[in-house]
Amino acid sequence: MKYTAGEFTWKSKKEAGVFFGQWLRDAIPVEVVTDSIQHGCLLDLISKHPDAEQKIGCGIYRFEIRSNPVFQNQNTFYLTRTDGTDADFSFRS
Numbered sequence: 193m194k195y196t197a198g199e200f201t202w203k204s205k206k207e208a209g210v211f212f213g214q215w216l217r218d219a220i221p222v223e224v225v226t227d228s229i230q231h232g233c234l235l236d237l238i239s240k241h242p243d244a245e246q247k248i249g250c251g252i253y254r255f256e257i258r259s260n261p262v263f264q265n266q267n268t269f270y271l272t273r274t275d276g277t278d279a280d281f282s283f284r285s
Contacts, residue, residue, distance in 0.1 A: 197240075198233030204210050212283035216267040219223075219257040231255060238271060249273045 200209040251274040260268040
């Protein structure tokens with residue numbers, strides 16, 4: 193089974209997890225995702241989240257990578273909505 197997000201495709205869920213995990217490990221928080229290909233990847237990824245409707249809310253303004261508030265040695269994906277509120281989300285979901 194193939195896994196896709198935006199323009200990216202992986203042979204397995206494990207391979208996709210390695211990709212996103214490495215992306216988070218390599219990022220320096222707070223990093224705003226400005227690359228259009230990466231933005232498209234995260235947009236597709238969040239649309240597949242089980243709580244996508246709640247996470248997206250009124251619409252997405254931008255994506256960021258921030259320090260995880262619980263596990264501060266780890267980074268987490270965040271989205272900022274068009275109304276200025278934000279939400280974290282896991283690529284594993």
